[in-house]
Amino acid sequence: MLWSKSFIPTLREVPQEAESIAHQLMLRAGLARMLVAGVYSYLPLGLRVLNNIKNIIRQEMNSAGAGELLLPALQPQELWDKTGRNVQMEEIMIRFTDRRNRKMCLGPTHEEIITELVASNVSSYKQLPLILYQIQTKFRDEIRPRFGLMRACEFIMKDAYSFDINEEGLDKNYKLMSEAYNRIFKRCGLNCFTPEADSGVMGGSLSHEFMALADSGEDTLWACAQCAYASAKNIGNCPKCGLGIIEKKAIELGHIFKLGVKYSQPLSALFTDEKGNRLPILMGCYGIGVSRMIAAIIETSHDQNGIIWPKEVSPFDILVLPLNITDAKSRELAFKLYAELNSSGVEVLLDERDERPGVKFKDADLIGVPLRVVIGEKNLKNNMIELQFRADKRVEVINVEEALSKIREAVQGAG
Numbered sequence: 292m293l294w295s296k297s298f299i300p301t302l303r304e305v306p307q308e309a310e311s312i313a314h315q316l317m318l319r320a321g322l323a324r325m326l327v328a329g330v331y332s333y334l335p336l337g338l339r340v341l342n343n344i345k346n347i348i349r350q351e352m353n354s355a356g357a358g359e360l361l362l363p364a365l366q367p368q369e370l371w372d373k374t375g376r377n378v379q380m381e382e383i384m385i386r387f388t389d390r391r392n393r394k395m396c397l398g399p400t401h402e403e404i405i406t407e408l409v410a411s412n413v414s415s416y417k418q419l420p421l422i423l424y425q426i427q428t429k430f431r432d433e434i435r436p437r438f439g440l441m442r443a444c445e446f447i448m449k450d451a452y453s454f455d456i457n458e459e460g461l462d463k464n465y466k467l468m469s470e471a472y473n474r475i476f477k478r479c480g481l482n483c484f485t486p487e488a489d490s491g492v493m494g495g496s497l498s499h500e501f502m503a504l505a506d507s508g509e510d511t512l513w514a515c516a517q518c519a520y521a522s523a524k525n526i527g528n529c530p531k532c533g534l535g536i537i538e539k540k541a542i543e544l545g546h547i548f549k550l551g552v553k554y555s556q557p558l559s560a561l562f563t564d565e566k567g568n569r570l571p572i573l574m575g576c577y578g579i580g581v582s583r584m585i586a587a588i589i590e591t592s593h594d595q596n597g598i599i600w601p602k603e604v605s606p607f608d609i610l611v612l613p614l615n616i617t618d619a620k621s622r623e624l625a626f627k628l629y630a631e632l633n634s635s636g637v638e639v640l641l642d643e644r645d646e647r648p649g650v651k652f653k654d655a656d657l658i659g660v661p662l663r664v665v666i667g668e669k670n671l672k673n674n675m676i677e678l679q680f681r682a683d684k685r686v687e688v689i690n691v692e693e694a695l696s697k698i699r700e701a702v703q704g705a706g
């Protein structure tokens with residue numbers, strides 16, 4: 292992409308409304324804009340990051356054997372009456388009556404919908420086990436939307452649901468999802484803890500939260516300074532290595548539950564076992580805050596100048612930055628590299644704006660592409676250009692002839 296065509300409205304000043312670092316940088320880097328409190332538009336850079344995260348999630352879900360579907364956001368309240376959650380989730384549900392006088396809501400989550408779908412399409416043990424997932428917009432009338440994408444009223448979630456004939460099956464799928472989650476967060480550059488959690492409104496016997504440490508987090512956990520151990524409450528010392536555990540603020544990125552028959556019973560999601568008995572399906576549900584992850588990644592990966600994207604989620608692999616686009620030689624090389632990298636499958640952003648180098652460098656730091664190639668007149672006289680690494684500010688001066696191979700190498704390795 293060319294910078295001037297990409298709609299990247301960066302901001303020099305820290306916006307008034309932004310309460311957290313992630314919120315500030317998200318606005319300053321031109322990733323998203325607020326429509327009303329808790330409701331955001333994703334601009335091209337933000338959408339690229341979102342799509343990268345979605346792709347990682349899809350790859351890991353698919354390889355765990357989960358099937359993707361897409362359920363409606365528009366739902367009848369009637370279904371929610373059957374589980375009692377129309378009352379239980381009253382405060383956060385966005386509800387209304389349509390022109391046919393049907394009582395409807397915008398889905399805050401999808402246990403009821405998927406359970407009813409499976410109830411009417413699965414009847415035998417032969418059709419189980421099954422894991423289904425979707426990546427979809429959820430609506431919650433949150434009491435206090437804040438920190439930008441962190442707590443929004445319209446946000447994107449990945450929700451998965453498992454269906455099993457017995458406890459062993461449920462345990463196996465629960466473990467499978469938990470492992471997939473660890474891979475997803477790792478690939479997105481997020482260091483996650485999983486303290487044992489309270490299953491609250493979802494019910495069921497067991498649940499785990501996936502938490503990233505961050506000062507702006509709304510949750511508290513007790514973490515060991517030495518190992519990856521964390522607990523939901525203060526239990527004194529780390530059971531793994533005996534050291535004291537310390538109170539930390541954390542962001543909840545994912546939550547998984549063993550639901551058992553909580554939804555299958557009231558919604559009659561039954562199967563026939565080998566002996567002909569009709570039994571309720573055992574369920575699990577597994578959520579990830581996809582849009583919240585963007586905020587969490589920024590919160591945990593930035594410096595005073597801007598975002599530092601982990602390689603796999605970065606909106607671009609590389610930024611090509613000619614210092615003076617009006618210099619014919621710089622311009623020619625910049626567009627040549629741009630074309631060559633593009634055609635070899637590298638995601639390139641070319642800052643072809645006629646702006647001062649200072650402006651371009653400030654914007655480059657802000658938007659946080661991990662790797663950039665800087666083309667300057669002085670270096671070019673010696674047939675040289677610079678490779679710059681965003682994270683550690685390392686600079687490598689390289690020959691123009693070896694640029695392509697060096698850049699490809701760096702793109703593979705950066706991050």
Ligand SMILES: Nc1ncnc2c1ncn2[C@@H]1O[C@H](COP(=O)(O)OP(=O)(O)OP(=O)(O)O)[C@@H](O)[C@H]1O
Pocket residue numbers: 400431433440441442443444446447448543544545546578579580581582583
């Ligand atoms: N208002 C929101 N804005 C953005 N992401 C959210 C929001 N609410 C929940 N999420 C994300 O969706 C995931 C699954 O949803 P779940 O219903 O388990 O969340 P929750 O327990 O209500 O989260 P929280 O305690 O933060 O309100 C959460 O782990 C979180 O990452």
Ligand SMILES: [Mg+2]
Pocket residue numbers: none
């Ligand atoms: Mg909530």
Ligand SMILES: [Zn+2]
Pocket residue numbers: 515516517518519520529530531532533534
């Ligand atoms: Zn420990």
